[in-house]
Amino acid sequence: MSGLTLTFRGDAGTIVDMSSLLPDRLAGQTAEDIAGLPLPCGGGVTTVGEMFELSTGDAAEAMLIRPGEAVLHRIGAGMASGRILVEGDVGSHAGAGMSGGLLRITGNAGDALGGALPGLPLGMRGGLISVGGSAGDRVAERMRRGIVLVDGMVGVYAAGFMIAGTLAAGGGCGPHPGFGMRRGTLLMGRRQDAVPDGFADGGTRDWLFLHLLRRGLEGTGSWFERAGTTRAHRFIGDLAEGGHGEILAMV
Amino acid sequence: MAEMRINGVRIEDTFAEAFPMTYTRLVITADTPAWVDAATSSLTGFATSVIGCGCEAAVERLLTPEETPDSRPGAAVMIFGMSSGDLAKLVVNRVGQCIMTSPGSACYAGLLQGAKRIPLGNGLRYFGDGHQISKKFGDRRFWRLPVMDGEFVCEDSVAVAKGIGGGNFLILAASHRQCLAAAEAAVAAIRPLPGIILPFPGGVVRSGSKVGSKYKALIASTNTRFCPTLRAVEPETLLSPDVEAVLELVLDGTDEAAIRTGMRAGIAAAAAGGPAAGVLAITAGNYGGKLGPHHFHLHEVMA
Numbered sequence: 202m203s204g205l206t207l208t209f210r211g212d213a214g215t216i217v218d219m220s221s222l223l224p225d226r227l228a229g230q231t232a233e234d235i236a237g238l239p240l241p242c243g244g245g246v247t248t249v250g251e252m253f254e255l256s257t258g259d260a261a262e263a264m265l266i267r268p269g270e271a272v273l274h275r276i277g278a279g280m281a282s283g284r285i286l287v288e289g290d291v292g293s294h295a296g297a298g299m300s301g302g303l304l305r306i307t308g309n310a311g312d313a314l315g316g317a318l319p320g321l322p323l324g325m326r327g328g329l330i331s332v333g334g335s336a337g338d339r340v341a342e343r344m345r346r347g348i349v350l351v352d353g354m355v356g357v358y359a360a361g362f363m364i365a366g367t368l369a370a371g372g373g374c375g376p377h378p379g380f381g382m383r384r385g386t387l388l389m390g391r392r393q394d395a396v397p398d399g400f401a402d403g404g405t406r407d408w409l410f411l412h413l414l415r416r417g418l419e420g421t422g423s424w425f426e427r428a429g430t431t432r433a434h435r436f437i438g439d440l441a442e443g444g445h446g447e448i449l450a451m452v
Numbered sequence: 453m454a455e456m457r458i459n460g461v462r463i464e465d466t467f468a469e470a471f472p473m474t475y476t477r478l479v480i481t482a483d484t485p486a487w488v489d490a491a492t493s494s495l496t497g498f499a500t501s502v503i504g505c506g507c508e509a510a511v512e513r514l515l516t517p518e519e520t521p522d523s524r525p526g527a528a529v530m531i532f533g534m535s536s537g538d539l540a541k542l543v544v545n546r547v548g549q550c551i552m553t554s555p556g557s558a559c560y561a562g563l564l565q566g567a568k569r570i571p572l573g574n575g576l577r578y579f580g581d582g583h584q585i586s587k588k589f590g591d592r593r594f595w596r597l598p599v600m601d602g603e604f605v606c607e608d609s610v611a612v613a614k615g616i617g618g619g620n621f622l623i624l625a626a627s628h629r630q631c632l633a634a635a636e637a638a639v640a641a642i643r644p645l646p647g648i649i650l651p652f653p654g655g656v657v658r659s660g661s662k663v664g665s666k667y668k669a670l671i672a673s674t675n676t677r678f679c680p681t682l683r684a685v686e687p688e689t690l691l692s693p694d695v696e697a698v699l700e701l702v703l704d705g706t707d708e709a710a711i712r713t714g715m716r717a718g719i720a721a722a723a724a725g726g727p728a729a730g731v732l733a734i735t736a737g738n739y740g741g742k743l744g745p746h747h748f749h750l751h752e753v754m755a
Contacts, residue, residue, distance in 0.1 A: 346588060348589070365586070367587070384585070386587070406602060407602075408603070409522055409558055409602070409603060409605045410587055410594060410596050410603065410605050412521070412522035412523050412524075413521055413522060413587070413589055413592075413594060413605070414587070414589055416521055416522075416523075416589075417589035417590050417592075445582075445583070445585070447585075
């Protein structure tokens with residue numbers, strides 16, 4: 202991956218707000234320019250250069266972030282275009298409010314992945330988030346459009362209040378999936394024996410549109426790309442919100 | 453210009469006159485090739501001539517599962533009309549009545565890039581009566597409409613582009629059987645080529661027309677100059693006494709190069725057997741250059 206590389210060099214456990222480091226904002230800037238940018242960190246403000254070792258390269262091409270032992274919140278939050286690859290784990294609100302581009306995380310993600318930033322009414326509005334590990338609670342909350350892929354498990358209230366879009370969790374979900382869901386798809390890579398609260402059993406069949414999703418995800422290496430079936434059990438809901446959303450549990 | 457012969461078959465020094473059209477391409481899939489055929493036969497039915505049918509349509513080529521968006525057997529269909537507005541009405545009607553109704557079918561855009569787009573699923577989604585679902589993967593939006601065998605998946609819209617309609621050539625032969633055999637050989641040579649369709653039945657026209665008629669209500673009537681049965685009474689006949697039958701191939705294509713390639717392949721195949729196979733001459737239909745700006749001179753095409 203060519204482009205700009207940021208390798209964390211601060212103390213382990215340092216909490217950093219990464220929402221200002223987006224490919225479209227950093228495009229065309231030199232490593233020196235970027236190193237001088239302010240960066241919210243551990244309750245104060247420091248500079249990017251203090252926390253990260255920067256390579257030469259244009260963020261417009263791509264951004265590679267190596268978090269090390271840091272806790273990096275809000276990576277890719279609000280991103281509109283470009284590509285961010287994170288080699289490791291990320292904190293909360295990764296890709297929150299994202300409207301375009303690709304955010305790929307090889308490790309685990311915290312809460313509110315692809316969700317809404319505090320105080321904002323909408324979650325992710327476009328683009329693709331791919332997580333190689335697991336993710337925390339409230340993934341894809343209030344999501345409007347786009348795709349969130351998590352190879353492992355996601356926590357409670359997955360796709361909560363989802364408006365549209367697709368969350369695909371290979372390892373399944375914690376309690377209350379699709380709570381308040383209006384439209385959209387929560388796809389799970391494992392069986393769901395009990396009907397989720399607020400949902401109706403829609404039966405099992407092969408879903409043609411999942412072929413389209415799979416074609417669209419070619420090259421991501423995600424669990425769904427590897428899944429050999431498009432057969433899934435459908436649950437329709439949240440009935441309290443009109444019942445136009447769906448949970449699809451692969452069988 | 454010097455006389456041209458291919459395998460002894462005379463190539464007349466004339467030209468085919470073609471005109472601008474607007475086209476789109478759809479990708480139709482189904483569970484099996486047989487159901488692809490059922491869906492596309494219906495979709496392209498009654499679509500031979502824009503004059504009487506509103507559009508001209510045919511299967512461009514069959515697609516393998518690896519070539520289709522949903523990994524099932526499919527076919528690329530090209531539909532030509534006189535304007536994007538005409539196509540918008542015709543295509544959504546045909547897809548709604550012929551593809552959505554066909555078991556297991558799905559409909560995708562086969563032309564993705566273009567300044568103008570016409571609706572597909574976007575015009576049909578209300579059939580879902582509120583239960584339709586929109587999914588956007590990448591730059592492409594699809595509609596899922598609940599139907600009795602599951603879901604009809606249809607792309608939101610498809611691009612349209614400028615194409616050419618009315619490329620043609622005529623085969624003059626010593627017998628009807630030999631004329632048909634030559635026409636079939638030409639169709640077989642043209643059908644594998646990309647960017648071309650032959651919208652008439654089996655790819656062949658037997659009722660070529662001329663502009664106008666003795667009857668005021670008709671804008672076109674039988675092309676008396678190429679009717680063997682009228683040779684004795686038609687002063688302007690273009691048939692020599694040894695011609696018993698004439699068949700025409702009409703080609704619609706994406707551009708001049710596609711039409712030219714198709715005409716060349718078709719004429720070469722039709723003339724392959726030479727006079728021994730009963731093929732006496734190849735000519736083309738034109739209206740004196742007044743109908744369309746695209747002129748395909750046979751000697752240039754076959755040079």
